[in-house]
Amino acid sequence: MVPTMAELLRLEKVSSGYGETVVLENIDLKLAESGTLAIIGRNGVGKTTLLATIMGHTRLHGGAIRFGGLDLAGRPGHERAVAGIGYVPQEREIFASLTVEENLTVAARPGPWTAERVYELFPRLAQRRRNRGNQLSGGEQQMLSIGRALTVNPKLLLMDEPLEGLAPVIVEQLLAAMERLRETGGFSIVLVEQHTRIALAFAQRTVVLDRGRVVFDGPSGELAGDPERLAKLIGVAGQPGQLHPAAEG
């Protein structure tokens, strides 16, 4: 049952959502080991839901999710993490009553990534290791959230808008760190990002979502070189010609 290729993650015809709501429809997705994948699209098209579905936070209405040959459907969240998925949620979700150090050790699993190595990656955290989670700035929280996911020593890192709402200088620091991870980490990364350019530059492949469906899946370079197509796919351009047709009705 182990895939012949070095394939890490595969989603087949996945439909999912919250309760009765279906947010994602018929998603197909593949990710190879040590691959990087960006997921872009407008607000509310289901990017976060996609990651949440992989983590098991949503209701799976149909389809299959396989991770390293393991069928994830119905498995509780902690088993997915133990299987090798690291998760950096959009809201960071730092444990407020734990210190920085505790956040980095509370769920640590054996492997190359230790708290010490995280401190090397983010020296700021080392200075604040005795501070509690709720005493950190937004950027520090984001670093901690990434570091925390690393200490699980995952094969796959899911990052949900890690740059959202951060000051430019922090964004640059983080981005540099993420690039180092990409080069040296030895794991796959799925990056959900609103900032299209960053996403395209970061990942080898890109998936564009629109209203819960995949509308593009291919090498990032294809989109990076074609802003018109990108704008269309993302749907920001709109069609001013179709203005309020029914408004007078």
Place this chain on the structure above:
Amino acid sequence: MTSKLKIIAAAALAAVFVQPVAADNVKVGIITTLSGPNASLGQQMDQAIKLYNKLHARDIAPHTVEIVLRDDTGPAPDVARRIAQELITRDRVNILGGVVFTPNAHAIAPLATEAKMPLVIMNAGTSVTTTLSPYFARVSFTLWQSSFPMGQWAHQAGIRSVFTAVTDYGPGHDAEAAFTKAFTEAGGKIAGSVRMPLANPDFVPFIQRAKDANPEAVFTFVPAGRQATAFMKAFGERGMREANIRLIGPGDIVTDEELPNMGDVPLGVVTMHHYSSVHDSPTNREFQAAWKKEYGPNAVPGFMAVGAWDGMAAIYHVIKQQNGKLDGDRTMALLKGWKHESPRGPIMIDPDTRDIVQNEYIRRVEKLGNALANIEIGTIPQVKDPWKVFNPPK
């Protein structure tokens, strides 16, 4: 004719000619507390009743007694009243008995009066209770009966200043009033008093208060059973003995069945009460032996058991006298003036008040062998309920 046959023939003859009565089944409704925090009290009552029936069934042959046992769950007059109503109107009992808690007895009073249904009170000890219905008779005790002489004794024993601590309900009020009246009339001084809530987990603060008032003795009444044990514990823990403060009160605080649970704290506690399990009389020795035979060598019947025991004796008395056919008024007439040799000593139902007249004993807790016991050091014979003496019926 073999001797066996002779006996049968004689018995048959006797049955046909000598005793031409039908065997009646007398239903006795027992209302007591069998669940909740106070279940241990009802259990003693229940055990005494069962044992009495077992040993004395032949006394009333050919009639039989059927016990209808009901749980009133504790001080819950509404439940007690409903149960009494059911026992009277549905189960059609011939006589009622039991009742641990005063309020429960009070709730039954109007019913007993209306139904002309005698109630033999086997515990509830507030003085006023028996005045509430002409169909009440009490075989247990009143708090005045013990606490009033206690007040007199305390002064005689040289105690001049006493702190009173009683539970805040009818019997507690009675105990406090009786003791205070006797003690102050004799010339003693009340150093302070406190009333403790009926539902209470911790006595320490009350005892600390008593200690801080620095009296020569603390007079206390709390309901027998767990509260008494808890009180005694707290008393020992507070170092009252070291502070030379004595503990006195009615016997509820050192009931015989609880003494083994109290450690050495009660040593030297002096109480006034009508029953001690080591009371020295043939009747009591017999009673104690029978109890241990039935319920095991460690079982100790206390005053709750004796109240129920004598209550059954009274009920058997009226059954025998009426030949199995009980009538409310006749039963009450028979109970008035009934005399009996109880394990506690001679007792009588006062014909005027339907309340018990009995000896009160001054006892001190001492070691008897390995265990503690209430050793009698003095007797006040045939005490009537003092409250009824001070408040004669109008």
Place this chain on the structure above:
Amino acid sequence: MATPLHPIDQLGAWHRIRPLELLPWVLAVGYYFLPNSNLPLGTEILTWALFTLSLDLVLGYTGIVSLGHAAFFGIGAYAAGLVARWLGWTEPITALIFAGAVSGVAGVISGLIVLRTHGLTLLMLTMAVAVMLKELANKLGWLTGGADGLQGIVIDPIFGQFRFDMFGRTTYWYALAVLFLAWIVARRIVHSPFGRSLVGIRENATRMSAIGSPVMLRMVTVYAISAAMAGVAGALLAQTTRYVTVNVLSLEYSGDVLIMLVLGGMGRLYGAFAGSAVFLVLRDELSKLSPYYWSFGIGLLLVATVLFARGGLLGIVDTLWDRIKRWRA
């Protein structure tokens, strides 16, 4: 099969009395004429059914969890008991109304304070109100009799005609009549726009405010109505037993009424009847069967209800009914 009604007509027919709804009353009246009916127990059930019904309005319909509903039961009981004992107000019906009014006012006051909170906090606050009142009643011994209870209550015959006899005939009819009237009131309230707005609050208070409904006002209103009804139940207990103790304000009473309602089924009026009847009959029978260990049976019933019948006893009836219908179809 008949064609189903149009939705508009279905809603319009919602409030009409169905024959099955008369079953409790047929049973209650029929019970009286049974040869060996236990009228004291019957009266107790009717009283508790009224108390439970009052809680259903608050908990079942509006979703307000209370662990202190005995506060209002107790206030009603003491109100009726105290006026009879001290003021010579021995006419039962007016005293019953008075007791209900006093409890209703108490409902308004405590509702304004506690209904701002939710969850465990609400649970603790409702409980605190009841237990505080209990301590107060205990403390005011000169007025209430304290732990000994309020005794010496005299109640006139009903309409000057029907004396409260020891067989409990009058009390049974009296309690039945009061419960019947309360049921009519509760039923109308439940089906009224006001009642539906309570269900709206239970289902989604946010939505209720968003359609312009004054949620707090509605909650306090129903809390007061429920309190008044609980007060009438308490007064009924005081009048029929002619005794009031601090128990009427106890946590046990609050707990029992909650158990009866959840056991019977919440938010359906008749759950109150089923729950109180089953609970009290079972408790009575079990305590006759085993005076020491009856609580085991009650515990088992509760545990089983939660594990196997989430909607309470009437929930089971519903499930069975649905099965029969499906089997027929």
Place this chain on the structure above:
Amino acid sequence: MPSALIGILFDGIAYAMILYIISVGLSVTMGLMGFANLAHGAFAMAGGYLLVTLMAALGLPFLASLPIVFVVVALGSIVFERLLYVRLYRAGELDQVLFTIGLIFMAIAATTFIYGPLPQAVRLPAYLMGQVDLGFRSFPTYRSFLIVIGAVLILALWLGLERTRLGAQVRAAVDNRRMAESLGINVGRLFTTTFALGSGLAGLGGALGADILAPTPSYPLEHIVYFLIVVSVGGLGSIRGPFVAALLLGVMDTAGKYYVPDFGAFFIYVAMMGLLLWRPHGLFGRA
């Protein structure tokens, strides 16, 4: 009267220790799983009875019995958690309340059956009875022992929670259960462990407190209100909150009985209402 005040503080703190050791497990259970376990007091009762049995029937010394009580009650609670409670984690609060009240009733009957209705007394060893003289004043030995052992336990509990990985995992799960799971922490198993520890502590508290709150069949019902006050005033899921709440409750209760004895617990409830209206989520609770 400073002497009286010292006495009140002393007694109140000793009482608070018992309340806290028994209740802290309930706080964590409710905070971590949102499970309203009203039957928590039954574990405390079990601890008290177990202590009496170990000492009376097996002749074990008092101090040796205490750890056994803790272990046995903790292990026993796992059986309940796995067999029964686990079915109700997704149920509504009311169902949980009803269910655990049912368990209380059953526990009462079962205890009456085994031990009878009489309260059981603990025979304290002689060295724990009487008074200890601290020079300026003497104190009851057993309550002093309670305060010391309570302080040690609380210190151990706090260190365990603050310094161990298990403790950090518990705090993480209380903070954000889903995130903890997403990092590979098996919150279900973590809960079973904390439930067992909390129940074991309750058992230990019941045993230590048996001299003050004597084990009787109706124990779980009688004291449930105080346990709930400690938890709700302290704040769900908190470890420190219940301690502060227990101190307040213990000292206030003792002071109330001393200064205004005939008011019973009236002021306790007034204070609780005030506190909860001021801080609806408790002193240390999260919104």
Place this chain on the structure above:
Amino acid sequence: MTVALETRGLCKNFGALAVARSIDFRLETGARHALIGPNGAGKTTLVNLITGRIAPSSGQVFIAGDDVTRLAEAQRVKRGLARTFQITTLFKGLSVLENVTMAVGERENTTANMWRAAGSRRAIVEEAYGLLERLGIAADAMRRVAELPYGRQRLAEIAMALALRPRVLLLDEPAAGVPSTESAVILDVVGALPDDIAVLIIEHDMELVFRFARRITVLVEGAILTEGTPAEIAADSRVREVYLGKSHGADHG
């Protein structure tokens, strides 16, 4: 044109975090207005400030010229302000018809009535049923909301808002999570609303926004970035920036 809704200097801070920064916003009678902005821009916060769900730190809200800043949410509804929620907020245990009947009945101020049966006011039920017909969910009238597919729950949500006959209608992502067939219905119904109603829609779907709105306000970081016609907004490079990337602004986490 008269002003149906207006905010003046509306600010909201959660601690040190400003989620609304001095927002001046106007909605004219009959407006078809859209509010767009990236995640966390404070769109829903603005709606909550307008409806009174949360209280502003400073600033005022006016409905038809009256200052309603101190009025409770329910009272503002009575002044003609209706909304839908981003996440469906309905009486899940009740039937669809009952849901909408409740709203109509509330609008008619009948819900203080404790005596008359709710269903017996035929006109109210009929009006509610009419709304269901208009939104194409009449067939589901007697089904419990919880049993409905999400798309039809969204329609019921809109029916609830319309049942209030609002003067100002705030729609918070009405089409989120709705299959395209049903989102068309939503758009048609909203488009067909009478002219005296002012409609403000919060939506991510630009196609939908551009089809519907005559004016668009862009909200970023709790402040209004710009406002204009769809054509102006589509041409605005700053708006593209917001959506297409290049990091922006200070920390607001």
